[in-house]
Amino acid sequence: MITMRLKNIVKKFPGTIALNNVNFILKAGTIHGLVGKNGAGKTTLINVMSGRIQTDSGNIFLFENKNVIRIDPHKAIQLGIAVVPQEPEDIQYMTIAQNLFLGNWPANKWGFVKINELNQKARKICKNCKLDIDIAKNVSELNIAERQIISMIKAFYTQKNRIVILDEATAALDKYGREEVHRIVREAADTGISIVYISHELEEIFNICTDVTVLRDGVNIATKKIKETNIKEITHLIVGSKLVNKYYYNRINSKFFERDKEEVLSIEGLYGSDVLNNINLKVYKHEIVGLAGLRGSGRSELFKSIIGYNPIDKGLIKVNGNIVGFKNPNDALKYKICLLPEDREKEGLFSKRSVKENITISSLRKFLNRFKLINNKFEQCNVNRIINKLKIVTLSFNQEIENLSGGNKQKVIVGRLLETKPILYILDEPTKGIDVEAKQQILRFIIEDLSKEGSVLIASSEFEDLLQICDRIILLKKGKIVKEFNISEIDEKKLYIYLEALEN
Amino acid sequence: MIKRRFFKIIIQNSVSFLLVFSFLLSSIIFKGFFLNKYNLESIIFDNAGLALLVLAEAIVLISGNYDLSIESTLGISVMIGALSIVSWFSSIGYFLGIIITLAIGTIIGLIIGYMVVKQKINSLLLTLSASIVLRGFMRYLTRGIVTVYGLPQEFCFSDFRTIFNIKFGVIVVIIIYIFFHLLMTKTRFGYEVFAIGGNKESAFRAGISVEKNLLIVYMLSGFISALAGLLMAGQMGCVPNSLGENMVFYALAGSVIGGVSLLGGQGSIIGVFGGFLFLALVRNISMIAMFSPYALSIMQGLLVFIAVLINSFRGISKNFKNY
Numbered sequence: 052m053i054t055m056r057l058k059n060i061v062k063k064f065p066g067t068i069a070l071n072n073v074n075f076i077l078k079a080g081t082i083h084g085l086v087g088k089n090g091a092g093k094t095t096l097i098n099v100m101s102g103r104i105q106t107d108s109g110n111i112f113l114f115e116n117k118n119v120i121r122i123d124p125h126k127a128i129q130l131g132i133a134v135v136p137q138e139p140e141d142i143q144y145m146t147i148a149q150n151l152f153l154g155n156w157p158a159n160k161w162g163f164v165k166i167n168e169l170n171q172k173a174r175k176i177c178k179n180c181k182l183d184i185d186i187a188k189n190v191s192e193l194n195i196a197e198r199q200i201i202s203m204i205k206a207f208y209t210q211k212n213r214i215v216i217l218d219e220a221t222a223a224l225d226k227y228g229r230e231e232v233h234r235i236v237r238e239a240a241d242t243g244i245s246i247v248y249i250s251h252e253l254e255e256i257f258n259i260c261t262d263v264t265v266l267r268d269g270v271n272i273a274t275k276k277i278k279e280t281n282i283k284e285i286t287h288l289i290v291g292s293k294l295v296n297k298y299y300y301n302r303i304n305s306k307f308f309e310r311d312k313e314e315v316l317s318i319e320g321l322y323g324s325d326v327l328n329n330i331n332l333k334v335y336k337h338e339i340v341g342l343a344g345l346r347g348s349g350r351s352e353l354f355k356s357i358i359g360y361n362p363i364d365k366g367l368i369k370v371n372g373n374i375v376g377f378k379n380p381n382d383a384l385k386y387k388i389c390l391l392p393e394d395r396e397k398e399g400l401f402s403k404r405s406v407k408e409n410i411t412i413s414s415l416r417k418f419l420n421r422f423k424l425i426n427n428k429f430e431q432c433n434v435n436r437i438i439n440k441l442k443i444v445t446l447s448f449n450q451e452i453e454n455l456s457g458g459n460k461q462k463v464i465v466g467r468l469l470e471t472k473p474i475l476y477i478l479d480e481p482t483k484g485i486d487v488e489a490k491q492q493i494l495r496f497i498i499e500d501l502s503k504e505g506s507v508l509i510a511s512s513e514f515e516d517l518l519q520i521c522d523r524i525i526l527l528k529k530g531k532i533v534k535e536f537n538i539s540e541i542d543e544k545k546l547y548i549y550l551e552a553l554e555n
Numbered sequence: 556m557i558k559r560r561f562f563k564i565i566i567q568n569s570v571s572f573l574l575v576f577s578f579l580l581s582s583i584i585f586k587g588f589f590l591n592k593y594n595l596e597s598i599i600f601d602n603a604g605l606a607l608l609v610l611a612e613a614i615v616l617i618s619g620n621y622d623l624s625i626e627s628t629l630g631i632s633v634m635i636g637a638l639s640i641v642s643w644f645s646s647i648g649y650f651l652g653i654i655i656t657l658a659i660g661t662i663i664g665l666i667i668g669y670m671v672v673k674q675k676i677n678s679l680l681l682t683l684s685a686s687i688v689l690r691g692f693m694r695y696l697t698r699g700i701v702t703v704y705g706l707p708q709e710f711c712f713s714d715f716r717t718i719f720n721i722k723f724g725v726i727v728v729i730i731i732y733i734f735f736h737l738l739m740t741k742t743r744f745g746y747e748v749f750a751i752g753g754n755k756e757s758a759f760r761a762g763i764s765v766e767k768n769l770l771i772v773y774m775l776s777g778f779i780s781a782l783a784g785l786l787m788a789g790q791m792g793c794v795p796n797s798l799g800e801n802m803v804f805y806a807l808a809g810s811v812i813g814g815v816s817l818l819g820g821q822g823s824i825i826g827v828f829g830g831f832l833f834l835a836l837v838r839n840i841s842m843i844a845m846f847s848p849y850a851l852s853i854m855q856g857l858l859v860f861i862a863v864l865i866n867s868f869r870g871i872s873k874n875f876k877n878y
Contacts, residue, residue, distance in 0.1 A: 128762060140760065142753035144821045145746075153750060154761035162742045 052079040053114075054214055054245040055100065060109035062095055062269075069095040070106070071269040077214065082236060082246045084260035084277075086253065086289055088513065092269040093249055097216050100247070101134045102127040114213070131213040133206040135220045139198040143191040147201055148173035150190050151209050176208050180235055196228025200235055207239040215239070216247040221255065222347050233259045251345045252550075253282050267291050286547050312336075314372065315475050315506045316357070316388075321366030324352035326530035330366070334475065334506045339497065341521035342510040343546060349530035350510040351393050354477050358383040358390045371474070384413065387505075389468050393479040399464045400452055407434045407448040409463050414470040437466040440500075442492060458489025465493060469500070476501050478509040482516050494520050514546050526550065562868075569865050570813050570829035577836045584844055594839075596725055602835040603713060603724040603790060604629070607783035608802055609809035609834075610735060611776040613827040616810050617739070618772045619752035619819025620678040624667060625780040625806060627689035629799040632659035632777075633784030634693050637703045637794040640710060649709035657781045663689070664777020668770040686803070694796055702795040706788065713789030724786045731779065736824040748772060753820030805855065808862035809834045817866050834858065 057075040061068070070092050077083055087093050098104045099111075102122030110119045113130060122130065141150050149156070151173045156164045173186045182200065190198060199220055206215045217236070221229050236259060240246055248260055256263055257277060264274040265288040272288050313336040321330040326349040334340050344350050355361040357368060359377025368375055370386050377383045380390065392398035401409055411418065411430055418430045434448045441462040445455055452460060461481060468476055478497070482490045498520050501507050511517050517524055524541060526534040526549055534549055565572060599606060608625055615622040636656030640649060667685055671678045697703065713724030739745035747768050750758040759765050788794050813830025815822030837858065841851045 124760075128760075140754065140757040142750045142757060142820065144753050145749060149746065149750075154747070154758065154763040156743055156746055158743045162744055164741060164743055164746055166741070 053077065053112075054079050055114075056112040057096075057099070058110045058112070060096075060099060060111075061107045062099065062104065063107050068269050070099070073109075073266075073269070073271045075264060075271060076274075077245045077247065078262075079213075079245055080240050080243045081261045082240050082248050082259055084256040084263035085247055085249045085266065086251075086256060086263060086285065087266035088289060091266040091289075093266055094218075095269075096266065097134060097218055097247065097249065100214070100216060101132055131211060132216070133210060133212040133214070134216045134218055135199070135202050135206050137219045137222050139195070139202045141190050141198055141202060144189060146187050146189055147177075147184065147193075148186040150201060151176065151186075151205050153205065155209065172209075176204060179208070180204055180238065182235075194228075196224045196231060199224060199228070200231060203232065203235055203239075207235070207242075207244055212244065214245045214247070216249070218249050219251065221250060222345075229255065253285055256285075257282055265289055283548075286544060290543050290547060315370065316508070317367075317369040317372075318357070319367040319369070321353075321356065321363060321368070323356045323363040323366070324349070324361045326352050327356060328530040330530075330532060332525065332532065334508055336506055337502055338523065339502050339507040339509065339521045341517035341524040342508065342527050343512075343514055343517055343524055343550075344510070344527035345512060345550070347529070348527045350527055351479055352530070353527070354390055354479050354508075354510065357477065358388060360390075384471060387471065387473040388475045388477065389413065389471055389473045390477045391464055391468055391479060391481055393483065393510075395457070395460060395464065395483075400460060402453040403451060405449045406438070406443070406445050406452055406455070406463055407431065409452050410434050410437055410448075410466045410470060413467050414472075417470070433470065437469065441466050441469075441496065456485075456489075458485035458493075461485050461489065461493060465496065465501075469504075472504065474505040476505055476507045476509075478507065480511055481509065482511060482513060490516070514543050518543055518546075570826050570833065573812060573833050574829055574836070577833060577840070581836065581840050584840065596721060598832070598835050598839045599725045599728055600713075600722050600790065602831070602838065603728050604783040604787035604799070605802060605805060605809070605835065606728045606828075606831050607731060607779050607786065608799075608806040609813070609827055609831040610732065610824070611779040611783065612803070612806035613810040613813065613815050613822060613824070614735065614739070614748070614772055614779075615678075615776050616807075616815045616817065617752045617819060617822050618748045618769055619755060620671060620769065620772075622667070622682045622773070622776055623679065623803050624663070624682040624686040624689060625776060626799040626801070626803040627686040627693065628660055628663045628777050628780040629784040629787070629802070630796070631689045631693040631696075632656045632663065632781035633788050633798060634696060634703065634794055634796065635659050636781075636785070637706055637710070637788065638696060640707060641703055641705050649707040652707075652710055653712075653785060656785055657778060660777040660779075660781020660784070661774050662777070664774040664780075665770065667777070668773025671773065672766045672769045690800070697796045700796070702793050704793045706793065710785075711789035711792055713786040714792070724789060727782070727786060731782070732824060732828050739824050744768065744771070749820055751819075804859050805834055808859040811862040811866050812858075 053076055055077040057073060060070050060073045062070040073092070073096060075096070085093055085096065095104070099106055102124050105121070111122060112118070113120050122132070127133070142153065148170050152169060157168045157172070158164050170186060177184055177186060182204070184197065190201065193201070203217070203220070206212050221232055224232065236246060236248070248256065250256055260277050262274060262276055263280070263285060265272040265285060267289065314333055315336050316332070316334040318330055318332040321327055330353060342350050342353070352361060356363050358380045359382050360380055363376070370388065375386060383389065396402065401412065407430065411434060415425060418425050418433070420426045431448065437443070438445065438448060443459050443462045443466070445459065452463060455463070465481070481493055481497070485493070494516060497507055497509065509517065509521065518538070518541070522538055524536045524538065524546070525532055526536070526546070528550070608629065611625045612622060633656050636652045636659070639655055640647060640652040667682060670676050670681050713722065713727065715723040717723050717726060739748065747758070747763045750761070750763055751765050751768055755765060784798060787798060809830040810822070810827055811817060811830070812833055813822065813828070814826035837854065838851070841854060
């Protein structure tokens with residue numbers, strides 16, 4: 052029985068087509084894997100399925116119904132469509148039983164909750180799932196895997212949903228948590244619930260799913276039965292045959308970089324931030340080092356530990372051969388190391404301030420005159436130079452930064468880093484969520500300017516980007532460095548295969 | 556680890572520790588156990604207004620919002636009630652006066668709730684400005700009369716002696732606390748308020764009507780504040796136009812000491828009563844021991860500080876889990 056059918060779904064966002072004529076059929080009692088690179092359209096597709104966004108064209112049919120349905124978030128609840136996100140959405144200071152029946156507690160006509168009935172029901176559900184857990188415990192006492200399981204049980208059994216979308220619900224879990232989740236998911240599928248399972252790890256998909264759909268660039272490339280395919284085939288489908296232009300921009304300075312092998316940053320045996328596990332890493336002068344890893348691999352944590360934003364449990368960090376222990380990002384700035392944060396809006400920008408202020412905020416000291424006041428002319432002149440150099444599209448440098456597009460915002464932050472003249476640029480997902488043109492400009496800029504002035508340590512979950520610009524790529528998984536490649540010995544498929552193969 | 560666990564236990568049960576500590580302290584100061592029935596009654600009766608105000612603040616905090624206007628709501632509602640009996644419509648009688656007072660409190664709560672919920676104005680700033688406006692309005696109404704006297708005896712019902720020779724004000728406080736304890740721990744409404752305070756977004760997605768519940772919370776808070784005003788007026792036998800001034804900070808402190816999180820979703824009404832009892836005890840002790848009023852002021856200020864400190868420690872001890 053078909054529970055949901057998407058027909059010719061098209062969704063356009065400014066500048067890109069997120070979904071291009073996608074057809075998708077979800078059958079009852081199946082676990083349907085959804086895979087694809089970042090930006091392939093997975094998130095858009097599940098947002099369409101759960102009614103969070105409306106399509107530009109195309110039809111949605113539900114439950115063998117011949118009529119076209121328009122889903123909105125409210126209707127999705129009524130229809131029994133739920134999304135379980137990566138981060139559990141629960142109420143921390145309520146018990147498991149209360150959370151299981153959130154908003155739907157059994158009550159008598161006076162509004163008093165029937166606590167015994169509630170607990171009994173919750174206990175019964177947990178027992179049916181063979182879950183040995185004290186339902187009177189507060190959710191805040193559980194670990195992330197248990198919380199995720201509770202959210203799933205809630206979606207499967209107490210809300211009685213018919214379609215449940217697990218959006219990378221296992222990304223933050225370890226092996227045992229995952230096995231437990233898989234068991235629960237399989238049992239739910241046996242009761243006839245349709246499950247859409249999104250994961251970056253193909254091994255997991257092959258372990259649990261019955262069908263798999265591959266998305267690439269907003270197109271449904273293939274839908275296959277798991278039994279009739281294998282990891283290698285799916286990897287090929289995900290990456291596609293498009294040849295990534297390695298060393299896209301022919302590094303002009305590569306000879307220059309070979310000549311002086313001078314260590315700029317050296318990390319020895321670093322532990323910290325919960326995930327980092329014995330990180331050893333060296334970055335040489337004028338080198339571009341890429342950190343490849345998925346969400347939760349510890350890239351951002353590593354970067355934050357280096358610049359002193361997160362505390363370090365153990366390990367040494369050397370800059371130019373001197374042992375340093377940065378207590379905060381300001382210390383790191385004194386050593387001329389600066390970070391471009393992953394979350395541009397939250398950690399990077401002062402969204403109500405002007406472009407000018409956003410560019411010069413880290414380097415104001417440079418513009419002080421002898422009375423320790425800011426020399427406006429000098430500042431403006433510098434800002435104009437940056438704007439021209441980075442091709443930032445803005446009406447003037449006094450424009451509020453929140454009016455700029457994503458790519459231009461990112462360029463402004465790159466400009467800010469540039470103004471501090473660092474010896475090491477740490478870039479966390481510099482190309483995330485920006486349009487293609489700005490992305491190419493930034494990549495070109497990293498190669499042509501940043502690496503000439505200093506070294507670059509860059510992380511991205513879009514491996515294409517890394518392959519285009521890096522000299523060396525380090526594969527990071529669950530806080531551990533698993534493999535290191537020179538750029539000449541690696542391509543995107545290999546990278547994906549390594550990422551899968553080194554699962555345990 | 557042991558140190559951390561010890562720290563955690565102390566922070567999580569801060570009310571009980573503080574209460575035991577202050578009882579011991581009082582026993583030392585007064586050379587003997589000072590808690591007897593009469594003293595306990597007078598502790599609650601003298602601070603009946605504070606008792607209810609702490610509660611009014613606590614339920615708003617649990618729902619994940621602030622309300623700094625409760626002290627002015629308290630003042631203006633009882634002032635309007637008193638003025639309407641004494642001067643505006645002299646024939647309406649005490650009962651209607653009480654009803655008017657409670658209605659005004661509830662309506663103010665409704666308006667503030669509407670602004671917070673529907674207009675999505677930050678509750679801290681909104682209620683701060685509302686507090687100033689209401690206080691000014693209250694002064695304007697009295698036109699230079701600093702204190703309204705001549706209230707009918709029945710209006711001051713909290714001073715009556717009733718069953719077991721206990722003052723009615725004390726009984727009102729206890730009944731209200733029991734009622735709210737039941738409301739917050741046993742009913743759907745209470746569950747929903749805790750859920751909204753804990754995670755508004757999840758609560759909304761789970762189909763809980765966030766707006767309706769928050770509106771009710773603010774109305775209840777306004778109602779309790781007005782009732783607190785009546786108790787205070789009854790205790791004093793008059794309504795000064797500074798009634799309730801600066802009390803909101805003690806209300807906040809009492810709630811936080813009693814285990815309510817400033818972030819919402821956490822706390823219990825029993826704990827809140829403990830928090831109130833602690834504040835009242837400190838005041839009572841220092842009055843019996845005849846500290847100078849300035850010393851009392853310093854001490855109470857420090858208590859507010861301690862409350863904020865406890866709240867931030869609670870945040871830290873929560874984070875311990877992650878490490």
